[in-house]
Amino acid sequence: MVDISADHEPDHDLTLDGHASDVKHDDDAVLARNYSDPGEVIEITLHAVDGLSWRFEPSVIEIPAGHRVKLTLSNEGLVEHDVEIVGVDAEGIDVDSGVERHDRLGGGHHEDGVVAAHAEPGTTASVFFTVTEPGTYKYFCTIPGHEEAGMVGKLVVTN
Template identity: 30%
Template sequence: MNTALVSTLALAALLQASILDAAEHEHGAGHGAGHATQNAEQKPWGIPGDAAEATRTVHIRMNDQMRFVPDRLEVKAGETVRLVLHNDGQLLHEFVLGDKAQLDEHAAMMLQQPNMAHTGMYMLHVQPGEEGEVTWTFDRTGTFDFGCLIAGHYQAGMVGKVAVTQ
């Protein structure tokens, strides 16, 4: 083989490995796994919070009618909120906090790969009859979104809004 071809193949393999590693990081082995070990990364909709510093707890129920109850939250900029997600249904549901563009894109990927698992401190799977928690500091003003990105749930209207005001 000529040297240029070997170099090109090596570069292609390196790039593919980097892409797969990045995909595994974002869509890892267990949805919600590793929350405690992840870095608190700033997102446009806020940053992971410490439950001990939460100023309030909000209970959100998820059901098989593809709804969150409540589906609208109002918080003050800088407020840390402990969100307790209750799955009242018989189906697996999830909570993913983000902005509409990010959720739309992720929901489309989930339709293509319904068994895709992912991790993040702003998302969590909740088994039927179970509950889980996300603690978030809403340090940016604006209107943000949350949804269940299980294939078909988001498209059926399982979404909500968070208004973060001064």
């Protein structure tokens, strides 16, 4: 398994209409590259931070298509948070058995191109999936007001 995460200030200028090759790679991006074994699980920890600066860390995640991903939402804030990745062509969606079910999201799910996970304050929730098609996908917190406060990011899936 490969574990990638970040713990620094993200850049909230997210343009989601470009192609993966147009994405600016800088210090706030977490890149998962050079994986020769498609069976290798890429573990990504996405930190949900609230308070004075509402954000996800990292704000940009890059992964190769066809690899199994374990996305763990670590809620380090004082209120509930979730993460949804929209429009993603994913397969093999599986929620960590330790995830407490959320009424609306069900802990983690894949429905109509959405991969999601939910975590109460001080907890984590994981969802496993494999993205089959390259592209750029938005992720955000669906709790009212959180996306507008800055809890957004993008997942870049490369060939």
